[in-house]
Amino acid sequence: MILYFSGTGNSKYAADVIAELTGDEIVSLGDVIKNGERAVFKSQKPFVVVCPIYAWRFPRKIEELLKKSEFSGSKRIYFVATMGQNSGNCEKYCKKLAEDKGMEFMGFSGIVMPDNFVVGFKMPSEEEARETIERALPEMRRLGERIRDCKRIEKTDKTLLPGLMSGAVNRGFNLFNVGKKKFVVSDKCVSCGICESCCAVNNIKLVDGKPVFGNNCICCCGCINRCPQAAIDIKGKTEKHGRYVCPEYSSADR
Ligand SMILES: Cc1cc2nc3c(=O)[nH]c(=O)nc-3n(C[C@H](O)[C@H](O)[C@H](O)COP(=O)(O)O)c2cc1C
Structure with missing residues (x-):
């Protein structure tokens, strides 16, 4: 298995x-x-x-x-x-x-x-x-x-x-990178919900169609990378880094 x-x-x-x-x-x-x-x-x-x-x-x-x-x-x-x-x-x-x-x-x-x-x-x-x-x-x-x-x-x-x-x-990584994070969501967000469904730890909930983040992030980078609109960032850190999802799958495949 x-x-x-x-x-x-x-x-x-x-x-x-x-x-x-x-x-x-x-x-x-x-x-x-x-x-x-x-x-x-x-x-x-x-x-x-x-x-x-x-x-x-x-x-x-x-x-x-x-x-x-x-x-x-x-x-x-x-x-x-x-x-x-x-x-x-x-x-x-x-x-x-x-x-x-x-x-x-x-x-x-x-x-x-x-x-x-x-x-x-x-x-x-x-x-x-x-x-x-x-x-x-x-x-x-x-x-x-x-x-x-x-x-x-x-x-x-x-x-x-x-x-x-x-x-x-x-x-150190677990102390500073896991838990609460400074997520920001731009107005490119189209409320598709992929971020919510791909988050394994249920740290994201759509509220009024926009993702709201809890304090449970394990830093898998799935939501940032999978967002088809590149609308999710960690403030000051990811804006210029592009995005990656294994090219064998679509953004929504978990
Ligand atoms: C938070 C985080 C920490 C990482 N740390 C390491 C690391 O210590 N060494 C390394 O070789 N790759 C590291 N990586 C890269 C991932 O292990 C690598 O891209 C992996 O294949 C991602 O697999 P996934 O697509 O199944 O999530 C890290 C990635 C993330 C998101």
Whole structure:
């Protein structure tokens, strides 16, 4: 069973490619969070978590969800990350999670995909994004084949000072980037509601047709990137950065 979380489609794409090879059922962790935050996952085949890297770890919300959910059937679990550059020490936290759940850690591997951190960087053009995805595809397929054959997978990327990045830097990220944010909505907004429906943590509600943001943002950048009118910004940070959604999907596909 493939459990994926995705802000802008990269991890959904990786999950789809892997599932094509393994024949696994795919479950959206975003939907699980949206609908109640805990789940019982049942599968006789190994579990595969596919998730983006946020500040050199999986999003805390996803770590917490996996911790409190029940895994029934197979005792094996794989972790596949999608990332802009590298995964730091994320593997260590995945290994610990597997141990805490009494499961066999079958390995962690990161796949470089277009970086969607629109708060920090300019987004790639569609052509650049397609090139990056094309380069990632053989690795996704290789991982899919290994998972299908129940073989272990291994981390291939490297980060300078991984302990620091996944430790103190990650804590700083969660302190300052997660929670309340200075969202602004321009009058380009056409009240389509994609922001509300794509937000996994129900942090957005349309009020009088316009998005109103709560204090629960996990910084997936989905609402900013997916808005078809580019009407959502974080004040002073994203206006000039363009937008990115995995070109294999439309803005509304979660
Ligand atoms: C808040 C945030 C933090 C990120 N931190 C990292 C990081 O530490 N290392 C990295 O390589 N990529 C980082 N990225 C890039 C994403 O991991 C990458 O683009 C991922 O493929 C997005 O997947 P998605 O489209 O499924 O959401 C970050 C993205 C966001 C939104």
